[in-house]
Amino acid sequence: MIPIRDTIQSRNYPIVNNAIIAVNIIVFMIEIMFVSGIDRFIFTYGLVPARYTVPSIALHFTLFDQLFSFLSFMFLHGGFWHLLGNMWFLYIFGDNVEDHLGHVKYLVFYLLCGLLSGLTHFIVNVSSPIPTIGASGAVAGVMGAYFILYPRSRVLTMIPIIIIPYFIEVPAAFFLALWFLFQFISAAFSDAQTAGIAWWAHIGGFLFGIVVLKIMEVLPSFDVPGILRDVTKRTRTPRLQVVKPADGDGEYDIHGSITITQGEAAEGTKKLITIRRGLEKKLFMVTIPPGITEGATLRLKGMGKKRDDHRRGDVYLKIIVR
Numbered sequence: 274m275i276p277i278r279d280t281i282q283s284r285n286y287p288i289v290n291n292a293i294i295a296v297n298i299i300v301f302m303i304e305i306m307f308v309s310g311i312d313r314f315i316f317t318y319g320l321v322p323a324r325y326t327v328p329s330i331a332l333h334f335t336l337f338d339q340l341f342s343f344l345s346f347m348f349l350h351g352g353f354w355h356l357l358g359n360m361w362f363l364y365i366f367g368d369n370v371e372d373h374l375g376h377v378k379y380l381v382f383y384l385l386c387g388l389l390s391g392l393t394h395f396i397v398n399v400s401s402p403i404p405t406i407g408a409s410g411a412v413a414g415v416m417g418a419y420f421i422l423y424p425r426s427r428v429l430t431m432i433p434i435i436i437i438p439y440f441i442e443v444p445a446a447f448f449l450a451l452w453f454l455f456q457f458i459s460a461a462f463s464d465a466q467t468a469g470i471a472w473w474a475h476i477g478g479f480l481f482g483i484v485v486l487k488i489m490e491v492l493p494s495f496d497v498p499g500i501l502r503d504v505t506k507r508t509r510t511p512r513l514q515v516v517k518p519a520d521g522d523g524e525y526d527i528h529g530s531i532t533i534t535q536g537e538a539a540e541g542t543k544k545l546i547t548i549r550r551g552l553e554k555k556l557f558m559v560t561i562p563p564g565i566t567e568g569a570t571l572r573l574k575g576m577g578k579k580r581d582d583h584r585r586g587d588v589y590l591k592i593i594v595r
Contacts, residue, residue: 274430274431274432274443275322275430275431275432275433275552276361276362276365276428276430276448277364277365277419277428277429277430277431277440277513278428278513279366279369279419279423279426279427279429279445280367280427280428280429280442281423282507282510282511282516283368283371283507284371284372284505284507285344285371285372285469285506285507286488286507287368287372288376289340289371289376289377289383290363290367290371290377291381293363293367293380293383293408294363294364295361296315296348296358296398296505297348297350297359297360297408298356298360299357300348301348301349301350301353303349303429304349306347306532310409311473314513315349315404315406316404317338317559318341318342318345318346318349318404318406319342319345319346319349319402319404319405319406320342320343320346320391320394320395320404320405321342321401321402321403321405322394322395322398322399322400322401322402323400323401323402324339324342325339325395326400327400327402327584329557330402332355335395341378341393342381342491342594343357343388343391344387344388345381346405346406346407347387347388347390347391347406347411347418348408349383349406349407349409350357350406350408351406351407351409353387355407357365357579359407359408359409359412360408362412362415362416362495363408363412363415365428366412366415366416366419366446367379367383367412368417369419369422369423369426370382370418370419370422370472370486373418373422374486374489374490375494376384377447377490377589378492379487381489382414382418382485382486382489383410383411383414383415383484384419385423385481385485385585386411386413386414386415386482386485387408387410387411387414387478387479387480389410389414389478389481389485390410390411390413390414390474390475390477390478390481391410391474392474392477393410393474393477393478393481394471394473394474394477397473397561398471398473405471405474406462408476408554409471409474409475409478410471410475410477410478411478412478413456413475413476413477413478413482413484413486414454414473414478416449416479416483416484417449417478417479417480417482417483418481418486419480419485420445420446420449420453420485421448421481421483423445424445424446425444425445425446425595426444426445427443427444427445427515428442428444428445428448429441429442429515429537430442430443430444430448430505432486439549440515440556440557448529453476453479456472456475456476456479457472457476457487459472460473460475460476461473465478475541481495484524487531502520502575507534507544508536508537509534509536509537509563510532510533510534510537510544510595512543512544512545513544513545513547513549514531514532514544514545514546515546515547515548516528516529516530516531516546516547516548516588516590518548523586524587525578525579525580525585525586526577526578526586526587526588527548527577527578527586527587527588528588528589528591529548529559529588529589529590529591530590530591530592530593531544531546531571531590531591531592532593532595533561533592533593533594533595534594534595535564535594535595537560538563538564538565538567538592538594539559539563539564540562540568541561541562541563541564542558543558543559543561544558544561545557545558546559546590548588553579556571557588559571559573559590561574561592565592566592566594567593567594568591568592569592570589570590570591570592571589571592572586572587572588573587573588573589573590575587576588
């Protein structure tokens with residue numbers, strides 16, 4: 274199962290979330306430049322519990338080095354796939370949390386989650402000489418906040434069946450709970466940092482994400498009132514949308530809806546849609562003509578269910594303009 278995106282689009286562009294992703298990519302490129310001395314680089318900027326608890330090791334680092342590593346470790350990654358996995362999950366879940374908290378609060382929230390996940394790992398592995406790196410703890414905090422904020426959301430997930438992509442929507446609460454359970458089981462039945470994975474940092478990040486979210490919600494807004502929200506307001510809906518057939522469809526025709534913005538209604542747009550059930554062919558490209566209005570219906574001739582005479586019914590999509 275490969276998560277594609279959640280089904281709740283943020284109202285504003287996630288400028289902080291995207292900036293965090295960009296910084297992680299830039300830092301990873303810097304790591305590649307230090308390939309000849311990568312072990313020293315990771316030991317210096319990663320989180321190494323023994324650096325704080327073993328005096329003979331601590332002597333080699335300044336106070337700034339010791340404090341800075343609690344920040345820098347969350348921007349380092351052990352390889353391309355490590356980076357891609359963390360950034361993909363951050364991309365999927367971070368935009369909605371930023372939308373809820375506001376841009377500045379979200380930045381503080383993310384850094385605090387990363388810091389607290391690092392402290393969790395430090396407490397559990399207090400004398401470990403193995404460096405811990407990665408944004409996983411901070412991303413887990415974002416996922417914990419999403420779990421509380423959007424329990425009824427759904428995650429659009431791709432299941433490759435041989436070479437055919439099949440898209441389904443998994444409840445976000447189930448997806449995140451299953452992820453957390455996997456982290457807990459892995460932590461309980463693994464040695465500390467088995468395979469280089471800091472399971473307790475993930476668990477701590479997730480739980481602290483919930484706690485920090487509650488604290489952030491009672492604090493006053495840090496953003497300039499109205500300005501950032503107006504500048505970053507979204508003007509387009511997702512290119513890939515899932516159509517949920519309405520109850521009471523005819524035997525062959527299928528009825529659903531598709532959401533677009535006012536700008537897309539005025540200018541026209543193209544969307545990829547997938548219908549959750551009753552079709553052999555799962556993906557369709559839909560062209561929405563310019564000037565379409567709220568409540569208008571698009572007819573996709575011959576895209577419905579197969580009839581007994583081998584012809585097909587139609588798909589009717591109601592336009593929702595937000």
